[in-house]
Amino acid sequence: MDGFSHSTDVRVRFAETDAQGIAHHASFVVWLEVARVAYLDEHAGGYRSIRDRGLEALTTEVHLRYHRAASFDDLLTVWTRCTGLRGARFRYEYRIVRGNELVAEGYTSHATVHRGTYHPTRVPDWLADAIARAESQEA
Amino acid sequence: MDGFSHSTDVRVRFAETDAQGIAHHASFVVWLEVARVAYLDEHAGGYRSIRDRGLEALTTEVHLRYHRAASFDDLLTVWTRCTGLRGARFRYEYRIVRGNELVAEGYTSHATVHRGTYHPTRVPDWLADAIARAESQEA
Amino acid sequence: MDGFSHSTDVRVRFAETDAQGIAHHASFVVWLEVARVAYLDEHAGGYRSIRDRGLEALTTEVHLRYHRAASFDDLLTVWTRCTGLRGARFRYEYRIVRGNELVAEGYTSHATVHRGTYHPTRVPDWLADAIARAESQEA
């Protein structure tokens, strides 16, 4: 997908549906996280490599716009890119598609903090560089 | 809280925390829903009364901004108001506080649809009136 | 309820339902945890008081038998008792009712461990005593 450097597939679990007969809207928030973890796996040694250095990436903002319902067992693709890295902050943008249909789109914002204290700390250079490389490959 | 017509208390469940030691950001999305259900309980006969008429309220947009982490067992208050009702669409705004601290704020957008077909349909008058009454009481 | 020393009310959240139109069976596992936390709140200073001493209670076994479906917005009561405390281990038993109807019943087993290392450690005396008092009051 134009401008997106990474994709992850997610299949809708039965536990993720609700009594409206479709995937619950909070399930999408979890899928965005699954996509971020896959993004970091591919480009920066995984989220584990961030945690292993005593850091966490807190989520400071979530936005999702739902265009179509998703159903049990649907195969969705989450397109993901990382943007706007500055200081302790960075942001991901997403498009969730089912085949050619746009199901949802959104973004999340994050801040790197020290584990334990939750004090903000600059995104480490190795991670900023890995993200810059990932996103420039795409362009 | 100024401008908010309704509040609901939520206690953070252990299952809602994650390995960062705090409430997972997707848990907040569920709490907003709990608050909407409580709002409709107080003002419009409950979400059940909507479903009993063959309607569903789909969630079309979610936005959350997280200001402070919430921990296991924290008592949070979700302040809620309903705004911008027009045609099939309406919107809720939220402030989540812990005592005097603002923990998160956000909004969600919704569309009323026919159950089964998911076709949009005007918010029924009884519901629009109930919301108008609820929000004018507040003012 | 005969032989049960504690009860907690839970209202079924919309997010806890699934496309079968009923509460998802995994939701009950979370409600048992909510009931344990409420039990400890009443009798032993809360689960926080265990964590504050550097301990965790791991769940080592879960059993649930489902007798009736639960629906969105149902008010359920989880009856809870703590039994079989020995060494590092203890067990809870549950009955989940809706009015006079038995909805589900089950038990969970637990082991106290040191936080961080996850090494088993005897249930501390203050907690064993608090549980013994709670359960003898009931009898």
Next chain:
Amino acid sequence: MDGFSHSTDVRVRFAETDAQGIAHHASFVVWLEVARVAYLDEHAGGYRSIRDRGLEALTTEVHLRYHRAASFDDLLTVWTRCTGLRGARFRYEYRIVRGNELVAEGYTSHATVHRGTYHPTRVPDWLADAIARAESQEA
């Protein structure tokens, strides 16, 4: 694995962890369901093929014994077999492993019901046959 006809891989999501730093015990219940869906995908046209015929498989019992903690990003394999099909009832057994380590084991019981009424109905022959074939292949 001896006696098990099917396996499914699951990677522990961050949202599935809790403040103990490990996968929450209720997450395992969802993974068993993911494994059942994968089992039916391989052997019986998927759970969708059951629902498309107006049936649902209710879960009537869950049992899990946890031997080791699972952590974020762990790759787990859920070994699954279907046993004890009789009338409207059937049962699955599971072993969850991480490499050579047994992480958890359990079983779930189910009943086929008519969608909408939830009345029990015999497991249809095509499904019973598909399961019999799957399990005899294994032996």
